[in-house]
Amino acid sequence: MIEASAAVAASGVPAVDVATMAEVDRLAIEEYGITLLQMMEQAGSHLAEVVRLELGGDLLDRAIVVAVGPGNNGGGGLVAARHLINRGASVRVVLARPALRMTEAGRQQLATLISMGATCCVATYDLTDEELEHALLRADVVVDAILGYNIKGAPRGEVERLVGFIVRSGRPVVSLDVPTGVDPDTGEAPGMAITATATLTLALPKPGLLTPTGAGRAGRLFLADIGLPAALYAQLGIDVGPLFAAGRILTLDRDR
Numbered sequence: 001m002i003e004a005s006a007a008v009a010a011s012g013v014p015a016v017d018v019a020t021m022a023e024v025d026r027l028a029i030e031e032y033g034i035t036l037l038q039m040m041e042q043a044g045s046h047l048a049e050v051v052r053l054e055l056g057g058d059l060l061d062r063a064i065v066v067a068v069g070p071g072n073n074g075g076g077g078l079v080a081a082r083h084l085i086n087r088g089a090s091v092r093v094v095l096a097r098p099a100l101r102m103t104e105a106g107r108q109q110l111a112t113l114i115s116m117g118a119t120c121c122v123a124t125y126d127l128t129d130e131e132l133e134h135a136l137l138r139a140d141v142v143v144d145a146i147l148g149y150n151i152k153g154a155p156r157g158e159v160e161r162l163v164g165f166i167v168r169s170g171r172p173v174v175s176l177d178v179p180t181g182v183d184p185d186t187g188e189a190p191g192m193a194i195t196a197t198a199t200l201t202l203a204l205p206k207p208g209l210l211t212p213t214g215a216g217r218a219g220r221l222f223l224a225d226i227g228l229p230a231a232l233y234a235q236l237g238i239d240v241g242p243l244f245a246a247g248r249i250l251t252l253d254r255d256r
Contacts, residue, residue, distance in 0.1 A: 006246040009256035013223065014238050015207040017185050021149050024203060027232050036105050039226050040072060043176065043202050044079020044109075046224035046249055050200045051084060051141060051174050054220075060088035065139040065171075067123075067162055069146035069180070070097045070106065076176050076202075077145020078109035085118060092135055093120040094127070096146055096162045123165075124158045132162075136169035144175040144194050149184045149206060154191020163192045172197040178206055179217045187214020200224050204233075204240070205252060221252040 016024065028034040052059050066081040068074040078093065085091050099107055099122075113120055123132055136142060144166065146159060155163050163180055166173065173196045178184045181193025187208035199218040201209060203226050208214040215221070225244040233240045244250065 007251040007253040007256070008246070010205065010210055010221070010252040010254045011256065013243065013252065014204055014233075014240060015210060016204045016238070017207055018149055020236060021203070021206070023236060024228065024232065027235060028228055032229060032232055034227065036072065037108070040075045040105060040109065041079055042226040043076035043224060045083050046226075047076060047080040047143065047145070047174070047176050047200050048083035048087065049249060050198060050222050051080065051143060052087070054172065054174055054198050055141060059084060062089050062140045063138055064089050064091050064141055064143060065136055066091060066093045066143040067146050067166060068093060068095050068106075069148075069159060070102045071148060071150065072103055072105055073148030073176055074102060074145050075106040075109045077143055078106065078113055080143060080145065080176070081118060082109075082113055082116065085116065091118060092139075093118060094132070094135065094162065095120065095122045096124075096159045098122050098125065123162045132165050133169070136165055136171055139169075139171050141172045141174055141197075142166055142169065144173050144180050144196060146180040148177045151178070151181070151183065154189075155181050155193075160192050163194060166194055167192065175199040175218070177202050178209065182208060182214060182217045184208045187211035187217065189213075189217065193217060195219070198222065200249070202226050203228055204238075210254060215254055221254065223250045223252050224248065
């Protein structure tokens with residue numbers, strides 16, 4: 001695997017729980033004028049790069065399934081799909097739920113992909129069990145952009161179905177922010193959950209990814225810069241310093 005950048009000790013990077021991360025997002029939008037679409041673009045472009053790294057550096061003609069949830073985590077996955085297509089990958093987008101049940105930002109990203117002619121479908125309504133299983137089994141990697149840090153309890157309904165198929169496929173998975181089904185604060189999985197090969201967490205790591213249980217679910221752990229200023233964190237009493245001086249995607253070493 002190609003290195004993303006110099007590894008940093010996870011113990012030296014502040015971790016933020018769900019409540020704090022929600023406040024970080026609120027401040028970014030309401031006080032610093034950083035829009036949700038801006039943050040989504042940063043997250044998705046970095047996610048595409050981590051997928052490239054996990055595939056050994058070459059995306060050309062690689063088969064990738066991007067599994068997308070209804071929230072803003074899914075929007076980041078849709079951005080990643082666009083970047084992966086632009087870089088030569090063969091991408092299939094599989095939505096957990098129909099577009100009308102997605103966030104406005106997610107629908108906007110989906111509209112861009114459809115305009116590009118990307119292959120997009122809804123797992124429960126467009127694919128039989130056999131078709132979904134086949135699509136996943138032929139993938140070189142599956143991108144998990146189903147549920148983010150706002151997860152509450154175990155996945156349910158259409159989301160649980162899609163997660164179950166991904167788990168049973170046994171394919172390598174790159175998760176966005178946290179593996180779907182894993183509690184970001186504790187690392188525990190109250191129900192069906194993905195075990196990722198690698199996870200790209202955003203802004204700052206979530207404490208659950210650093211616990212023994214969560215680490216086992218998250219796999220290799222990367223941290224992405226989504227452009228949030230140190231002054232924002234300082235308002236919350238968090239000192240990040242020049243965290244991304246070595247690069248905009250960092251490898252977090254849990255053993256240091």
